[in-house]
Ligand SMILES: *[C@@H]1O[C@H](CO)[C@@H](O)[C@H](O)[C@H]1NC(C)=O
Ligand SMILES: *[C@@H]1O[C@H](CO)[C@@H](O)[C@H](O)[C@H]1NC(C)=O
């Protein structure tokens with residue numbers, strides 16, 4: 001009889017193992033292209049129930065069919081051997097299932113983190129920003145050497161501002177200086193300049209520390225651009241013309257900012273951009289974050305100002 005006890009012990013252990021693996025954390029996540037599919041391994045439980053049922057049937061057959069102690073013992077031994085074999089098979093199967101489950105969970109985790117990981121991706125323009133932001137560069141353009149000053153201003157969550165901000169609400173950049181001891185300037189963005197949603201980006205002069213030693217009116221040509229975050233070959237930065245302050249607006253805009261009161265001169269020039277431009281998709285499937293488009297990187301826009309000396 002000891003073999004029967006052993007048998008049921010085996011079966012019970014197996015049954016419990018399977019049962020435990022059938023709770024919620026045995027849900028398997030299979031990542032496919034579209035979304036996450038949930039699968040549960042109910043097969044294990046069914047297989048065990050069948051096994052238990054068949055074992056019970058066999059045992060009762062053995063018990064009712066034969067009275068000879070020796071035959072009974074032999075039959076039980078055969079049954080035990082059979083079941084041990086089946087248990088081994090089920091054990092192997094369980095291992096395979098558990099291993100699969102682990103792999104699937106890893107996969108599902110990867111899939112879940114995918115968007116997050118991508119939002120860490122840097123814009124292809126980042127190294128340009130790091131190298132040139134707030135710097136003066138000497139370049140040779142068409143046989144003519146020129147000094148260029150670059151300033152990059154990033155506006156975070158611009159995608160939300162495009163949608164939420166009321167007409168005429170604007171955002172001003174921090175004041176920055178054009179080179180050392182240079183002119184103080186600012187950039188202003190109005191996500192909805194007209195009720196139709198045109199975006200307006202302008203640049204102006206503001207009161208600065210070196211105003212008393214600078215020449216007035218402001219003499220340099222300037223240009224604004226919204227960075228296109230696609231790869232180099234396909235870039236189409238939205239650029240303004242090169243504005244020449246001597247031909248645009250009056251000294252009221254380009255003269256020395258007032259010593260008291262409102263420090264900002266009004267802006268004379270700006271770049272208007274139809275809002276749908278901001279939703280133009282990136283041209284190729286590079287590894288860009290989810291809230292990105294050609295001019296929006298992870299929801300942000302970056303404006304570049306160039307001053308030509
Ligand atoms: C399994 O999940 C269901 C629905 O998500 C929940 O109602 C139930 O309490 C969970 N059971 C266990 C054992 O966590
Ligand atoms: C052992 O298993 C085989 C097939 O799996 C079956 O035909 C046979 O009847 C089983 N023997 C006993 C004693 O249950």
Ligand SMILES: *[C@@H]1O[C@H](CO)[C@@H](O)[C@H](O)[C@H]1NC(C)=O
Pocket residue numbers: 119120121156157298299
């Ligand atoms: C992406 O944008 C979100 C929301 O503005 C911000 O929390 C996150 O830090 C940004 N990621 C990077 C890498 O800048």
Ligand SMILES: *[C@@H]1O[C@H](CO)[C@@H](O)[C@H](O)[C@H]1NC(C)=O
Pocket residue numbers: 142143
């Ligand atoms: C560049 O400059 C050189 C000498 O200064 C001159 O000979 C040449 O014609 C110029 N080229 C152009 C394209 O202006």
Ligand SMILES: *[C@@H]1O[C@H](CO)[C@@H](O)[C@H](O)[C@H]1NC(C)=O
Pocket residue numbers: 129133134151152153154174302
């Ligand atoms: C450019 O440099 C200024 C001054 O250091 C800094 O405040 C600003 O955040 C920089 N712009 C970008 C896009 O990193």
